[in-house]
Amino acid sequence: MRYSALSILKNGLFGNKGWKPAWRTPAPKPHYDVVIVGGGGHGLATAYYLAKEFGITNVAVVEKGYVGSGNVGRNTTIIRSNYLLPGNNPFYELSMKLWEGLEQDFNFNAMVSQRGVLNLFHSDAQRDAYTRRGNAMQLHGVDADLLDREAVRAMVPFLDFDNARFPIQGGLLQKRGGTVRHDAVAWGYARGADMRGVDILQNCEVTGIRQSQGRVLGVETTRGFIACNKLALAAAGNSSRVAEMAGLKLPMESHVLQAFVSEGLKPFIDGVVTFGAGHFYVSQSDKGGLVFGGDIDGYNSYAQRGNLATVEHVAEAGKAMIPALSRIRVLRSWGGVMDMSMDGSPVIDRTPIDNLYLNAGWCYGGFKATPASGFCFAHLLARDAPQATATAFRLDRFKRGYLIDEKGQGAQPNLH
Amino acid sequence: MTSYRLNQGGLIDRAQPLSFSFDGKPMTGFAGDSLASALLANGQRLMGRSFKYHRPRGVLTAGAAEPNALMTIGKGGRTETNTRATMQELYAGLTARSQNRWPSLDHDIGALNGLLSPFLSAGFYYKTFMWPATFWEKLYEPFIRKAAGLGEAAKESDPDRFEKCWAHCDLLVIGAGATGLAAALTAGRAGARVILLDEQATIGGGLLSETATISGVPAPRFAETLLAELEALPNVRVLPRTTAFGWYDGNVFGAVERVQKHLAEPLANRPVERLWRIIAGQALLATGAEERPLVFGGNDIPGVMMASAARSYVNRYAVAPARQMAVFTTNDSGYALVRDLEAAGVSLSAIIDSRAEGAAPGLYKGSARIIPGAVVRDAHGGKSLSAITIASQGRTEKLGVDGLAVSGGFSPIVHLACHRGGKLSWSDENGAFLAEDRKGLALAGAAAGLSGLATCLEAGARTALALLDQLGIAATFAPFPDVEGDIVAPATKPLWSIPGIKGKAFIDFQNDVHRADLGLAVREGYAHVELAKRYTTNGMATDQGKLSNVNAIGLLAEARGVSPDEVGTTTFRPFYTPVSFGALAGSSHGKHFQPVRQSPLHDWAKKNGARFVETGLWYRSAWFPRAGESTWRESVDREVRTVREKAGLCDVSMLGKIEITGKDAATFLDRVYCNGFANLPVGKARYGLMLREDGFIYDDGTTSRLAEDRFFMTTTTAYAAGVLNHLEFCAQALWPELDVRLASVTDQWAQMAIAGPLARAILQDIVDADISNEAFPFLGARTVSLFNGALAGRLFRISFSGELAYELAVPAGYGESVADALMEIGKPHGMCAYGVEALSVLRIEKGHVTHNEINGTVVPADLGFGRMVSTKKADFIGKHMLSREGLVAANRHQLVGVVPLDPATSFRTGAHILAKGATATLESSLGHVSSSCHSPHVGSTIGLALVRAGASRHGEEVMVWNGLRGEYTPGRLCDPVFVDPAHEKLKV
């Protein structure tokens, strides 16, 4: 059933009784061409593009909870393609381009809102680093503007310009950056995939991966064995746990990242602003809450909750950046579990095991990557060759020494 | 508007009238009033507008769960939006403004949304606003954003202070009602360290709204007595106005104390709010229970309120909720209100009891009309309740009332028990979700599903005993005196849905989620409790579903034909009630966001006119302007020339300094540096490269051997702390068998570079020993006597500038005098002070790298240090990953110099390097300019760059591409050493 203003009008006149389920609740079939583990953003997007772009519709998405119960529903909703390295930048720009046409493509309003992402800098060294990055963006045709202090002030006059420990010197702006209503992304992809024949199997937890002679045959689940030609893992946060079922040890750790929302306010801040003198980024949702976050807590965790010290650090940086936040109240905090990889960049690749494909290691940047991640993973699954923008995301790059290390922090996941 | 204030009773102080204003209207209340009770007393029923339909709303509760009566209070930087009028103490001069209405609360254009509600059902916005695509940001979204949100936050800075502290206790009691008071007293009497906190200004919780007597004393008086005893105990701390907002690992509780939120002008020497981190041996949740609303048509009309809230307004605040009341209840608690209303002389039309059998026999002795087996189907009225429709056994009856109190049962307040992953289970017996005790935390009283004062008093005391027992603290149970006049309300079967509703029946009042929205969510496949929440926004308002979540679960359960237990709850997460940024940030903001580090030479630099720059936590002297110099470049150029031609003095105290001692110190250094140190002679310094275990360079610096078993290491300023952590890791966790000790001495030494051809002549004046080239050659390092034996220092003949240069370290306290003396001696030689800007120019001219180049992705060979890497050592950190294919590839980025073809042109750091004539694409970028400056020596801009296969490209013409600034500068790659490539000057 197609969504439109007309469908709302028609249904509204008849008590909204005519709406159909956004996706079916099918029973698992014994066999699929592709089984995707993980009904989050990346898994659902993979299914959607497999069906829509590559014509592979005999696909199941198995999800241990409900649709979008992982990080796609637990993030700060930011999208951007302001990456530095050639291994990353084109991929994230592909993602941005997909965001730009997504809602019309999958007929679901995910509120893709390009109100800009502004990264503040506070020192010459940061300015130089952003200059390098902004130029890398422009070289790939990505929009980037370097703002001086006065231009930043004109844009966000209530930042701390007068009393700051680390005075704001300027900022790097990507006007096409912005935010997206996160849950709607999962729902839009789920509905779009379902419409094209994909089975979304909720409450279906993978308990084992059945192999024979170095080949994957299918998955054991809480709803029985499901055979497949190809098994695609998209279980970020729990990638290590799932890969372990196939005997794989991954170059990543699971960490908790907290995010926060304030009480609802009338329009306060328009775009996304990130602090350069501490860990803090903020935007305002269409509902009015300030959505913000900081750094990961720093230790391995599967617990989906963080600690008070990190909450305090985030609030300190927030008030240091915007003094007027002081009297605004924080409504809720939550924690998501991230795959923190050894170089801060993801993996979209085959594995040493036949028929087993891996999409993992998104660190805390997975949300913005959702469309391209799904598209590229679908490409890999359909064609057995990486999509052009995702060729660097190899699993063997660590062993071979071709790291994609934007921050230059090396093999310590909690520093990325 | 006539007063709704009752003539007598209540805990208000009628001798202290307080004037305040609401939407500009002057009003009066009394000390002891909440803002909500004062507004009600003044006849102000309409207190806010809802989020989506802008429905007129009145106050629903008397506590923390209030979803409707949200106001903006205060002015300027003290403006607070979304303040719950129920939780705000009244003070003289308080200004409150209603929210989310235009042009006024009474006449709000946004209320038109209500007419469109058939088309604004749950999630409608996911289905439209998609065409044309460009209209979202330009048209639809700005409109939605403007309509959304509640209060309007100020953009000014907050003038007031906040602070944070830690506290430790054996037993933390959260909630100071009957249960909490009994628990705290039991533990306090036993000598345990107790913290008792409560969100209200007055200790007593539910006792404050109670008309029962305890040992013949009215409940509020009884609370006072217990409080007095607690306050007399030195081992008990009582914190009113304090909300525990979160339970964290290690049994740490976060709490916020509103120290001065009840004052118009807070005292400047006290914080307005204080954040407590409380480390509790054991904690007791005595948080009580939340009364559940009932879901009937028009249940949001001002005049409808929770029965327990009505009791508070009557008993505690002496305010009549209405002139003509009705009570709609599913349980016996409604009769306590009826009794109290009658006692207060408020007129009562009827009690609508959903139970066919009505109240327990003998429970109610009053004369009000009781309609058993009935429900309120719809409430009527606009901005104020005018009537209700009662449905009973197929008949309906319309009753004119202006107040309706409702009680749908009670949900224990269990939030904190769930913050660390605890799950709730549905109890049919209790008609509620109950939490289990967890390690370090127990629940008691109404929070554990109990009812009745006597029961709660005993439960509080007994639970405290059990918790103390776990801590090994002996305590005894003392029974509490007799309770009289308490109406105990055993749980009854919840009444989720009421048939035949005509109007909108709200579940989440603030977010305007009504019953049909939940039905739609189920129909559309969003029936999972989390999906239903996210799709309808139920439970996502500022009250986080305190009133709405359980009703939503009950309705979902009915719709799905399962039990509430199978539906389950959404996740309870901090914060129990919203907490301000100010409280969480404490004093860490503005200039105090991070501490300041100052060099021992800071004052020396200051008096020499330095301009300072933030470098990490340090303030470093950046340049030293002189009269007549109008730009920083003039000063820096002059400083650079002076160093190259004469001499200069620069503060380098902020370099990390680490003393490394022990018999195995040399072996240790051999393992942490990639180049050799074991063979470094005593009295010599050596440049060292430290790698990470993955083979990339971590940091660099010079390390000097002062004795066989004593080394002095310098690190870069930025990595000083990290390097020490790393060395300690190596010494303790990797090689504990080595005899090596490490100590940071960064703050012990003032260190200054004296550089330039005249450096020796100047320095010799204060150094007692001969420092001629022969006696103290390049890379010499030794302890020296200064000022004829007056002082001992350390002298290193090392050079960052490429000139003849020394670094002199003296005990920090002597730094300023030594620098003064050297400046005095240097004056006739033309020596100047130079700052970090000139230092940077000097090092770029010399091709020396810093963390601009050591950016975490370079290996030694990239910087021309390939030959430094020892091939002889069996082991050092980083050795084993260094030979990976990608780390030895020929096209890696390597350090080169770069100059503009036309010296009159310039480029900047961060520009990319493109091959001459190449199309500007990311793939064609060869690298980037990592450092650049104007070089007085070369007479143009120069740069260092990391360029693919750069070492083999010297002489190649390139484009220095800076699209960000529209600067495209033809340049040439060259050797990165611009000054004295033969390295002769530093050795003279």
Add this chain to the structure above:
Amino acid sequence: MASLIACPHCGRRPKEEFTIKGAALVRPEPEADADTWFDHVYLRDNPRGRYAEFWHHTSGCRRWLVVTRDTATHELEETRDAALWRRETAR
């Protein structure tokens, strides 16, 4: 993660005094093969459950510790001095 860590030298202290490095792994012998080294530097068990990690009491005694805790519940099990741990897990 516990909000407090029981330092064997200083007692229970707030977590903010400590810095975490990551998995407590024994460094391979210098002569170990490339795969062993790669595994050590890059691959992690990343269990859901019991896990031993290096923590540094940075703002305290400056000793490195091996903290054993549960990554699912954040319960702390044991805290030991890393040098002691290293000697006892010696090759």
